[in-house]
Amino acid sequence: MNHSAIFEQIQARSAHLPDKLLQDFLSQMDSDYFEQFPLETILQHLELTTHLTFESPCSMALNTLPSRQYQIHLVAYDYFSEFATFCGVLASFGLDIREAAIFTSREAPSSSHRPTQTSQKRNPWKRVPLKRPTEGLSRKIVVDVFRVQTLKGVAFDLSTQEEFQQTLTSLLRLLQKNQVRQARRLVNRRLIENLGKTKKKRGDILHPVHITFSNPPSSMDTVLDIRSTDTPAFLYAFANALAMRGIYLVKAKIEVKDQRVLNRLYVRGRHGRKLQSQTEQQELRTAAALLKEFTYYLSWAPDPGKALDHFDQFLDQLLEQPQKASTLSTLEQASTLEHLAQLFGSSDYLWEDLLRRQHDNLLPMMRQYQKGPLVRSKMVLRKAIEKRMLQARTMVQKNEQLNQFKDEELFRIDMRHLLETSSLADFSQALTNLADVILDQALEQSYLAIRPKTSKITTPSMAIFGLGKLGGGELGYASDIEILFVYDNPQSSTTHQPYKIAADFYERWSQEFLQWIEAKQEGIFHIDTRLRPNGDKGTLTNSLEEIQQYYHSEGRAAPFERQAFIKLRFIAGDRALGKAVEAHRNRFVYGSESWDLQTALNLRQRQMAELVQPGTTHVKYGEGGLLDVEYMVQYLQLIHGHHFPAIRTPNTLDAIEQLCHASLLSLSEREALHDDYLFLRQLIDGLRIVRGNAKDLILPPAGSDEMVFLARRLGMGSTDWKKSAQTFEQATHERMAKIHERFLRHFPQNNA
Numbered sequence: 235m236n237h238s239a240i241f242e243q244i245q246a247r248s249a250h251l252p253d254k255l256l257q258d259f260l261s262q263m264d265s266d267y268f269e270q271f272p273l274e275t276i277l278q279h280l281e282l283t284t285h286l287t288f289e290s291p292c293s294m295a296l297n298t299l300p301s302r303q304y305q306i307h308l309v310a311y312d313y314f315s316e317f318a319t320f321c322g323v324l325a326s327f328g329l330d331i332r333e334a335a336i337f338t339s340r341e342a343p344s345s346s347h348r349p350t351q352t353s354q355k356r357n358p359w360k361r362v363p364l365k366r367p368t369e370g371l372s373r374k375i376v377v378d379v380f381r382v383q384t385l386k387g388v389a390f391d392l393s394t395q396e397e398f399q400q401t402l403t404s405l406l407r408l409l410q411k412n413q414v415r416q417a418r419r420l421v422n423r424r425l426i427e428n429l430g431k432t433k434k435k436r437g438d439i440l441h442p443v444h445i446t447f448s449n450p451p452s453s454m455d456t457v458l459d460i461r462s463t464d465t466p467a468f469l470y471a472f473a474n475a476l477a478m479r480g481i482y483l484v485k486a487k488i489e490v491k492d493q494r495v496l497n498r499l500y501v502r503g504r505h506g507r508k509l510q511s512q513t514e515q516q517e518l519r520t521a522a523a524l525l526k527e528f529t530y531y532l533s534w535a536p537d538p539g540k541a542l543d544h545f546d547q548f549l550d551q552l553l554e555q556p557q558k559a560s561t562l563s564t565l566e567q568a569s570t571l572e573h574l575a576q577l578f579g580s581s582d583y584l585w586e587d588l589l590r591r592q593h594d595n596l597l598p599m600m601r602q603y604q605k606g607p608l609v610r611s612k613m614v615l616r617k618a619i620e621k622r623m624l625q626a627r628t629m630v631q632k633n634e635q636l637n638q639f640k641d642e643e644l645f646r647i648d649m650r651h652l653l654e655t656s657s658l659a660d661f662s663q664a665l666t667n668l669a670d671v672i673l674d675q676a677l678e679q680s681y682l683a684i685r686p687k688t689s690k691i692t693t694p695s696m697a698i699f700g701l702g703k704l705g706g707g708e709l710g711y712a713s714d715i716e717i718l719f720v721y722d723n724p725q726s727s728t729t730h731q732p733y734k735i736a737a738d739f740y741e742r743w744s745q746e747f748l749q750w751i752e753a754k755q756e757g758i759f760h761i762d763t764r765l766r767p768n769g770d771k772g773t774l775t776n777s778l779e780e781i782q783q784y785y786h787s788e789g790r791a792a793p794f795e796r797q798a799f800i801k802l803r804f805i806a807g808d809r810a811l812g813k814a815v816e817a818h819r820n821r822f823v824y825g826s827e828s829w830d831l832q833t834a835l836n837l838r839q840r841q842m843a844e845l846v847q848p849g850t851t852h853v854k855y856g857e858g859g860l861l862d863v864e865y866m867v868q869y870l871q872l873i874h875g876h877h878f879p880a881i882r883t884p885n886t887l888d889a890i891e892q893l894c895h896a897s898l899l900s901l902s903e904r905e906a907l908h909d910d911y912l913f914l915r916q917l918i919d920g921l922r923i924v925r926g927n928a929k930d931l932i933l934p935p936a937g938s939d940e941m942v943f944l945a946r947r948l949g950m951g952s953t954d955w956k957k958s959a960q961t962f963e964q965a966t967h968e969r970m971a972k973i974h975e976r977f978l979r980h981f982p983q984n985n986a
Contacts, residue, residue, distance in 0.1 A: 240268050240276075247277055251284065259283065262339040264485055267377065270335050275307070279377050282309035286375070291406045294399050302384045303332070308402070312338055312374035313409035315418065315477040317486070320378055321470035322421035323405065326428050327398055328388030331469050333381040334488035339374045418474065419539030423939070425467060426538040427955050443472070443523040447515050449508050455484050455500040456509040462495045465530060469497070475525030478546045479518055480504030521549050524565055531571045535579025536924070536947040544578035548596075570597070573653050580652060580947065581924045608650050609664045615643070615671040623675070629683050636679065637752045640672050640759065648711070652923075658710070658915050659887070665709035669759070672751065673698055673717065674806035680747040686739075696721040696740055696775070697807030699815060701765045705801035706884040711919040714762040715751075718802070719744045719775040722811045737777070744774040765798060767791070778811065782818055787827045793834055797868055799823050801884045824875035824882055831869065835983055838865060851933040851967065853917055858970025860914040862977040863907060869981060870898055886911055903976070910973050917966070920947045936963055 241260050248256055259280060268276065282293035292310035299305055306329075308320060317336060324331060384390050390398075401424075408417040444461040460472065469488060476483065476499075485500040503509045509518065528545050535541035552565075565571065619639050626632040647664045650656065677698055685694075702716035703709050721740040753760040767776055767784040776784070785791045785799060802819045804812030838861065845855040854860045867889050874896070875882050881892040887908060894904035921931055924944050934940035942955045945962040 240273065243273055244276060244280070247273075248280055251280060255283065256280070259339070262341075262374075263377070264337050264340070266485070267337045270337075271379070275379075278307060279309055282307065283375060286311060288410070290403060291410060292399070292402050294402070296395060299381070304329070304382050304384075304390065306380045306382060308376070308378045308380070310376050310378075310402075310406060311410075312376050313406060314482065315414045315474075316376060316406070316409060317378065317483045318470060318473035318477045319405050319409065319417055319421060320380075320402070321473050322418075322425050322467070323398065323401055324380060324382060325467035325470045326421065326424040327390065327394065328385040328428060329380075329382040329390065330385060331380055331488060332383055332490050334469070334486065335379045336483065336486035336488070337377045338484050339376075341374055414477075415539075415543065418542070421470075422532060422538040422542060423955075425470065426532045426535070443526060445519045445522065447509060449510055453500075454508070455502055458497075458499040458501055460495060460497040460499065464490050464493045464495050467529065468495055468526070471526040471529035472497075472522060474529065474542075475522040476501065476518075478525060478542075479521055481509075481518065482506070517553050521546075521553065524549065524571075528571050528575065531575040532579070533575075534572055535575040537579045537581070537943040538575075540582060541575050541579030545574060548574075548578070565597070576653055577649065608647065608654070608656050608660050610643075610667060612667050612671055615667060616674070619671060619675055623679070629679070632679055633750055636672065636675055636750060640668070640751070643668050644759065651711075658912055658919075662703075662708050662710060665713070666704065666707045669700075669704055669709060669715055670805050672759075673715070676747055676750040677806050680750050681743060683750075684739075684742055684746050694721070694736075694739065694743070695723070695808040695811050696743060697809075697811040697815065698805045699812070700803045700805045701798060701801050702762075703801075704805075705803040706886060707803070708886060708915075710915055710922075712758060712922045714760050716762045716765055717805070718766050719747075719763070720778055720781055720811065720815055721775055722778045722808065722814070737775075740775040741773055748774075765795075778814060781815060785818065785822045787822070787825065791822075793830045794837060796823055796829075797834065797865075797872060800868055800871060803884050820882055823872065824879075826876055829869075829872040831873070831981070834865070834869065835981060838862075839983060847932070851970070852931055853914060853921070853933060853966075853970070854931045856970070858972070858974035858977075860911075860918065862973050863911045863914060866977050866980055867893065867907065874898055906972075906976065910969065913969060916948060920944055923947060933963070933966065936960075 244260065245256060271279070278295055282295060285293040286309065291313075292308060294309075295307040297305040297307075306324075310316065321331065405417045405420060408414075408420075442462065446459045448457045448459075450457065462468065473483065480503065482502045482504075483499060484502060487498045489496040501509070503514070509515055525542075525546065529542065532538035532541055565574075619636065622635045622639055623632055626635045644665075647661070647668065651661045651664075677696070681694065697720050699705070699718040699720065700716065701718055703713040704715050704717070709715075719740070721736075723736045723740070748761060748763075751759065751761055763774060764770055766772055766774070767780065767790075783789055785795070791799075799819055800823055802816065804816055841855045841861065842857055846852040850856075852859055864886055867886055870893055871881050871889055874893075878892075878896045878898070881889055881896055881898070883889050883892060890899065890904055890907050890911070893899040894901065899907070918931055921933075921944065924940065924947055934944060937956070937959070941963060942959040945959045946955070948962070950958055950962045
């Protein structure tokens with residue numbers, strides 16, 4: 235039957251529809267559409283079109299077929315990335331696409347809603363629909379018909395069908411507002427949770443995707459023929475890959491036969507034109523295939539949406555490189571894609587601060603990161619940095635080499651920790667060894683940079699000491715590098731002039747030292763010198779005599795400074811001076827003078843009252859937070875350290891063990907404190923990685939996506955993400971409550 239006869243029958247059976255709507259539909263739909271569907275189906279689509287509104291941009295009809303199959307008819311306003319969204323929602327509901335026919339109406343000649351010609355890859359077509367198509371088609375529409383089969387064990391009953399349509403409607407409303415990335419993340423969230431129930435085995439080979447291009451002379455579209463092995467959510471992954479590369483789908487015919495995908499897509503490039511450039515075609519072929527495969531590894535990503543976005547940006551950077559063949563071959567390995575999913579899905583902060591900046595070195599580093607242990611000894615690190623420093627001729631080059639080595643090693647440590655979920659002790663030791671070696675090298679190089687040609691200071695004596703997490707050998711992700719400068723300068727018996735000159739020299743030396751270590755941003759190897767005597771108001775350097783006078787029972791050090799001095803550890807410089815300061819630390823911190831416990835408890839109460847916003851859970855300052863564990867250990871060290879030398883250690887876990895050996899903690903308390911400390915440290919590291927803010931340590935709101943992704947980052951996810959997050963949140967609150975109860979049992983707040 236020719237088109238004229240079909241149109242006559244449609245008009246005869248659609249007299250109740252507005253003439254303009256009917257005319258637009260018949261004139262703007264592709265001619266293949268009328269050959270694809272029988273008359274009854276076309277009439278059904280017309281009826282669905284009448285229900286389209288701004289609030290309901292998608293209408294659906296469903297036919298039940300044998301063998302767990304359904305035919306789903308979707309008529310909707312046309313939005314960029316819509317087909318990928320449809321495919322993703324179908325897959326997320328456990329509906330495997332077996333066949334599909336996709337059609338998009340042509341733009342009306344007089345329509346003001348033409349595609350916007352833009353060079354922006356992310357959203358080349360931004361359209362805003364009218365309220366109702368009362369006269370005709372107010373804008374372009376799509377007619378997508380899918381034949382799907384439910385996966386085994388999946389129910390697609392009436393309530394699920396209603397949820398399916400509501401999900402589609404909410405996502406299309408986001409596309410209306412041009413929020414393509416947000417819609418994609420929501421689809422990924424649901425889809426990957428579903429795919430996680432049948433997670434791909436590690437090491438599975440990738441299935442190649444064969445794409446051929448043709449550009450019919452009489453058509454405005456490029457035809458893509460795709461051949462590949464069918465895998466879960468294949469069509470979503472591939473359609474999404476096209477959308478992320480700015481490719482607009484006009485029409486498609488989808489078939490799956492004997493586990494082989496046979497797809498023909500009619501597409502246009504990001505400028506609304508054909509894809510005719512050989513380079514453009516090859517880049518699309520490569521990127522689409524990789525994005526399609528990468529989607530299947532998102533089950534391992536803490537945040538799948540972030541992982542996919544970052545991988546797409548990574549491909550942009552990669553495809554711009556002149557030499558990319560070897561890199562692409564590495565990307566085609568399943569283990570590489572799995573690891574990238576883990577890294578790229580960790581946080582926006584990690585991507586911006588580390589991975590995006592290191593994209594040139596990322597894949598080579600991934601090939602190398604498994605060679606050798608996570609924890610490299612100081613000797614190995616020192617030899618490596620000294621070799622690089624010898625290759626630098628100028629001070630500027632030495633500075634660059636020092637920081638490049640630091641950043642590369644940090645990258646290696648962080649990457650291995652993220653991919654292998656190493657223990658906190660090993661992670662901390664690796665970071666601490668690196669920090670010690672970098673500080674030692676910076677101290678040496680900064681002296682060489684400023685040493686005078688002639689000076690009465692023939693053997694300058696200065697040392698650097700670690701405090702806080704550095705002093706305790708407990709560095710974690712984004713821990714500050716807290717240091718203290720001390721010099722030794724015996725005064726001349728005849729004049730004080732050499733002393734003044736020397737003091738100025740040491741101050742210049744410390745200032746030069748700070749110029750040698752670059753922090754990409756606060757929190758990543760950020761040097762903190764505020765714990766020195768008198769804080770920011772004092773000089774950067776202090777003489778041994780000044781240290782001995784300040785940290786003294788009759789000195790100006792406050793009780794909290796005596797407590798903080800527990801963490802002091804010699805790092806670099808004059809070793810004899812280092813031993814002298816540590817010996818003074820032991821006399822001051824663990825001397826016979828009584829410890830002002832009540833003042834310390836009052837300070838702890840102020841922290842909880844002033845630093846914790848009501849209604850929130852702060853995992854460091856709040857009740858049962860990390861400070862309850864650390865302070866309990868430190869209070870016991872301060873009270874009993876005079877009589878038990880073995881407990882005089884700056885490391886918290888070592889102190890817990892020694893307190894137990896000294897019978898100051900029971901075996902059950904030792905085990906509980908050990909586990910609580912590790913849990914809270916890992917939780918803090920997880921928050922810093924997810925948020926990219928070393929200071930924001932408030933637990934995410936209950937039920938939020940952030941809580942879900944935090945739980946997954948900490949390895950506490952399961953096939954039910956929401957339930958896992960709820961379990962994790964509840965366990966965290968219960969643990970913190972027990973921690974605070976234990977703290978109060980040892981140190982009641984009303985013991986004054």
